[in-house]
Amino acid sequence: MALEALKEAVRKITRSATVDKALVEEIVKDIQRALIKADVNVRHVKEISDAIKKRALSEEVLEGLNPREHIIKIVYEELLKGIGEGLEIPLKKSKIMLVGLQGSGKTTTTAKLAKYFKDKGLRTAVVCADTWRPAAYDQLKQLAENYGIAFYGERESKDAVKIVENALKKLKDYDMIIIDTAGRHALEKELIDEMIEIAKVANPDYKLLVLDAAIGQLASKQAKAFHEAIGIDGIIITKFDGTAKGGGALSAAREIGIPIAFIGTGEKVEDFERFDPAGFVSRLLGMGDIKALIEKVERVAKQEELDPEKFLKGTFTLKDIYKQIEAMQKMGPIKKIFELLPFGFGLKVDDNIMEMTQEKMKKFKVIMDSMTEEELLNPKIIDSSRIRRIAIGSGTTPQDVKELLRYYRTMKNVMKKMKKLEKGKLPLKFKK
Ligand code: GDP
Structure with missing residues (x-):
């Protein structure tokens, strides 16, 4: 889409040394151009850009945000308003x-x-x-x-x-x-x-x-x-x-x-x-829906005493999977979380791996209970003879153990990608 230019507008904000009227006006023009090029109705373009300009020049910067984040937040919110609703069809007959x-x-x-x-x-x-x-x-x-x-x-x-x-x-x-x-x-x-x-x-x-x-x-x-x-x-x-x-x-x-x-x-x-809509706008602006993800992680972390910093940044071991599975029972299925991740995330994930049923969660926990501390912290050492031992110890099959390891590797990959995205220095703190 021609909306690539929106990402550029956001980049312009993040790169600017100061945020002043001239920058706001320039950004609003960039956004207008991008939207018109994308064939958005001119009336909508005007509504959206007027609102951004008005708010950016008049609203006070929220506590906890820097002026750049403040403007990006306004752009995000007004585009979201402009884009309309999404329809979720419930999974029933x-x-x-x-x-x-x-x-x-x-x-x-x-x-x-x-x-x-x-x-x-x-x-x-x-x-x-x-x-x-x-x-x-x-x-x-x-x-x-x-x-x-x-x-x-x-x-x-x-x-x-x-x-x-x-x-x-x-x-x-x-x-x-x-x-x-x-x-x-x-x-x-x-x-x-x-x-x-x-x-x-x-x-x-x-x-x-x-x-x-x-x-x-x-x-x-x-x-x-x-x-x-x-x-x-x-x-x-x-x-x-x-x-x-x-x-x-x-x-x-x-x-x-x-x-x-x-x-x-x-x-x-x-x-x-x-x-x-929220994920869509986030992606247009080039930040994925890390926001929703981080918020979720933070919310759950509070309940589970799971350190979000560590969750995202630390070395990721099977112990984290253990905590994650517990957190997930509150957070909802992992596939939902995947849906929040940005377009270019480039992860092809096998549906079977991500389908986390209650039954599977229980099984994975039992398997991890049969592992040694060393195996939990350094899953690389788990070879086929260890797999057999763990399977016997937990009353499961080697296939089950392998499935857990596959799941772990997938999640590890996700965490790695998230770290990279986060390093892109995109504004993550969209506090309301
Ligand atoms: P119908 O006449 O409405 O049933 O249209 P078809 O389903 O036969 O699709 C017409 C053409 O559009 C086909 O060549 C499809 O492959 C193509 N098409 C459908 N959806 C998409 C899409 O999302 N992206 C692209 N690039 N092509 C699509």
């Missing part, structure tokens, strides 16, 4: 209907969504109700098969409403049903009628509009038209990776007051993420 114009990325997104929910443990199925585009059936079927997702479609049928009706009868046992509907090149009456009929039969919990980020500000007209026609609960922005105009779709969502649920960041089924 639901039906989702996707709508959008042809080529927006609906079919691909159907598969992405299905994989997302399947990975979260829901029994997920997809339905091809796109009888307009001949290849849609095969495309979705293939994608579903690749990811072990249940598929329903009727290749020869032209009756999308009937297909959905049949699908729902067949898919009663599934938690999450995602319906891919047909698009057209424009929002024509025929398409609207079909969407309304499908929605009547499917009674979806969420009607999500798939919007192509590349269309920039045209997204606004499109989103409005769909919303008026059938009522939209959320937006999925696709092709965020390939365009400098992503701001247009963000603007559109805010303009019609509809939350953004997900964004597509590539052609692959894995290139997909839940839209989290």
